[in-house]
Amino acid sequence: MRIGLIGFGKTGKAVASVILQNQEYSLEWVLRQSALLEHRSVSEFLGIASDEPGLIYSSANISIEELLDKHPVDAIIDFSSKTGIYLYGKAASERGVRIISAISHYEEEEKALLKELSEKTVVFWSPNITLGVNYLLFAAKFLKKIAPWVDIEIIEEHFKGKDGVSGTAMKLAQALEVGESEINSIRVGGIVGKHEVVFGFPYQTVRLVHESISREAFGSGVLFVADNLRNQPKGLYKFEDILMQHFQN
Known part of the structure; x- marks a missing residue:
């Protein structure tokens, strides 16, 4: 091709x-x-x-x-x-x-x-074309479907110079039907890109994480x-x- x-x-x-x-x-x-x-x-x-x-x-x-x-x-x-x-x-x-x-x-x-x-x-x-982060999105939507009442927070970490909220985090929030206020952004050092979805259940949490090791x-x-x-x-x-x-x- x-x-x-x-x-x-x-x-x-x-x-x-x-x-x-x-x-x-x-x-x-x-x-x-x-x-x-x-x-x-x-x-x-x-x-x-x-x-x-x-x-x-x-x-x-x-x-x-x-x-x-x-x-x-x-x-x-x-x-x-x-x-x-x-x-x-x-x-x-x-x-x-x-x-x-x-x-x-x-x-x-x-x-x-x-x-x-x-x-x-x-x-x-696709705002994020890595295969892994889209697996993350797929799994997160599946868990939300099982427990639609669960508390959800999204954490996105990127390199210091990245402007604005991650497009991938925005897509995750939209798919999981949570507001932008539930997105937590971190800008430090030379991080390529990391996204984490935290599901808060009574007495337990589930964390789904994807991190790009290199571009x-x-x-x-x-x-x-x-x-x-x-x-x-x-x-x-x-x-x-x-x-x-x-x-x-």
Whole structure:
């Protein structure tokens, strides 16, 4: 499967590394705003032996239409920002390119755009694309269904520079029907990401915890999603849709 990657920050680099080391996928290119690394080989920059053609391009010097036409891909993976979808979304959907977005938070306007794009192609969005955290979400919803009266608190820990409440924590709160006031945020050091759901029963507690050890976990999640979307019809998908397929079999 041919992949185009939008965004090349710390997480984008980790995701690119995972893709380059998987023989079933080919990283065709990376698109970023800055021209600093333009035309550098992704594999050479990351120090990974690979025959893949992936080069780094700058959106300041090439349009997404030209990039997709000259270097076509089967899927675009977005690790940029919540406004990145405006850069590539329309061009990708018109060409039938699958869109996999791992942006942590979208406003209602961007969510509406994802829905519109899904009328022409496969669109997937998850605030946290790691497989483990979505297992956590699945298990937490199951426990809440068994005991809907249980007390619930959510704790999310991230690196010191992360702004706002974690999109994953917000998704957990929404799924478990608790308010944002039940989300406790911690910002210290270089934590990649940790989410904990605390269930308070009389005389006992249950804690479900997921922790990302390294950002490569996002790359593994991306490939899991891409593989499960291979034969899906156009539409808007979330992680739960993919997991449900495995529970139904």
